[in-house]
Amino acid sequence: MKAPLLTMNDGHEIPTIGLGTYQIRGGSGLDQVLTAIQSGYRLLDTSTNYDSEGVVGEAIRRSGIPRSEFFVTTKLPGKYHHYEDALSMIQESLFRMGLEYFDLYLIHWPLPKRGLYVEAWEALIRAQKLGLIRSIGVSNFEPEHLDKIIDKTGVTPAVNQIEIHPYWVQKRMLEENKKRGILTEAWSPMGRGNDALQEPIITELATKYKKTSGQIVLRWHIDRGILPIPKSRDFIHQRENLNIFDFELTQEEIEQINSLEKSDGRIDNQDPNEYEEFE
Numbered sequence: 001m002k003a004p005l006l007t008m009n010d011g012h013e014i015p016t017i018g019l020g021t022y023q024i025r026g027g028s029g030l031d032q033v034l035t036a037i038q039s040g041y042r043l044l045d046t047s048t049n050y051d052s053e054g055v056v057g058e059a060i061r062r063s064g065i066p067r068s069e070f071f072v073t074t075k076l077p078g079k080y081h082h083y084e085d086a087l088s089m090i091q092e093s094l095f096r097m098g099l100e101y102f103d104l105y106l107i108h109w110p111l112p113k114r115g116l117y118v119e120a121w122e123a124l125i126r127a128q129k130l131g132l133i134r135s136i137g138v139s140n141f142e143p144e145h146l147d148k149i150i151d152k153t154g155v156t157p158a159v160n161q162i163e164i165h166p167y168w169v170q171k172r173m174l175e176e177n178k179k180r181g182i183l184t185e186a187w188s189p190m191g192r193g194n195d196a197l198q199e200p201i202i203t204e205l206a207t208k209y210k211k212t213s214g215q216i217v218l219r220w221h222i223d224r225g226i227l228p229i230p231k232s233r234d235f236i237h238q239r240e241n242l243n244i245f246d247f248e249l250t251q252e253e254i255e256q257i258n259s260l261e262k263s264d265g266r267i268d269n270q271d272p273n274e275y276e277e278f279e
């Protein structure tokens with residue numbers, strides 16, 4: 001089963017769903033990424049901070065599937081926001097993964113208190129010109145951060161990857177991305193193990209559509225125009241999460257799920273204006 005493709009604002013195509021790899025590492029991690037690839041995942045989302053770039057690169061090689069069929073995303077850690085550091089980190093990540101280019105490269109967090117994200121964005125633009133990266137984007141950027149990089153460089157990110165799940169719906173940020181032509185990706189799209197999948201609104205929709213709660217939540221993302229990157233170590237869940245392209249939620253059902261939002265719904269309260277990455 002393969003996901004349909006979307007076209008981003010720079011003309012490149014991207015699968016409509018991907019595999020998250022936070023804390024997927026080592027030998028067992030390799031098996032988990034391989035089962036995901038066998039299930040049909042082609043978008044693989046990693047980050048230097050996850051220490052999973054090696055596993056993802058190795059899984060791509062062992063899969064026997066040509067590199068060109070994959071869509072690989074990784075992310076720049078905060079301690080490399082200076083221009084020259086960012087350029088060398090991008091190359092270092094390529095070496096770690098054994099790849100010649102990334103399909104998408106994101107600034108992981110804006111870290112506005114450090115104030116270096118414009119420099120980091122300029123480095124991504126340079127790396128794209130050098131052919132090291134096909135599409136460039138950001139993660140956890142608020143509207144003011146987006147405007148700053150766009151105003152300073154004239155280059156709009158293809159993607160903004162942000163926290164979205166039924167307890168943190170992000171209506172405003174979704175509109176802000178859309179207004180600028182930026183594709184929204186959802187991190188922790190299943191709520192990273194919070195109680196959302198047990199909410200009656202979701203279990204009732206699962207019964208109605210003969211799907212699982214996980215599939216209802218993923219379809220809610222797709223029907224809102226969002227690209228989710230669920231993580232699963234479980235072969236059954238991995239397959240289930242791809243099997244969401246044969247039904248659609250109504251606008252009313254989308255709003256019902258939106259109503260589950262909580263004012264303190266963020267996972268680990270990670271506010272992009274405050275969040276400092278670990279060193």
Ligand SMILES: NC(=O)C1=CN([C@@H]2O[C@H](COP(=O)(O)OP(=O)(O)OC[C@H]3O[C@@H](n4cnc5c(N)ncnc54)[C@H](OP(=O)(O)O)[C@@H]3O)[C@@H](O)[C@H]2O)C=CC1
Pocket residue numbers: 019020021022023045046108139140161162186187188189190191192193197212214215229230231232233234237238240241
């Ligand atoms: N840019 C950023 O700042 C961030 C990016 N990310 C990215 O987003 C990805 C996804 O987010 P993550 O935080 O991992 O959390 P997710 O919301 O993807 O939740 C993962 C959990 O959901 C479970 N799960 C997955 N599918 C199902 C299913 N069908 N039914 C029931 N349970 C299911 C998994 O268990 P099981 O393994 O048993 O299936 C796992 O415990 C990350 O892996 C990472 O790539 C994450 C955080 C921040």
Ligand SMILES: O=C(O)C(=O)[C@@H](O)[C@H](O)C(=O)CO
Pocket residue numbers: 022047268270
């Ligand atoms: O997983 C990521 O991409 C992160 O940026 C982390 O902040 C992660 O969400 C986390 O919770 C670390 O404690």
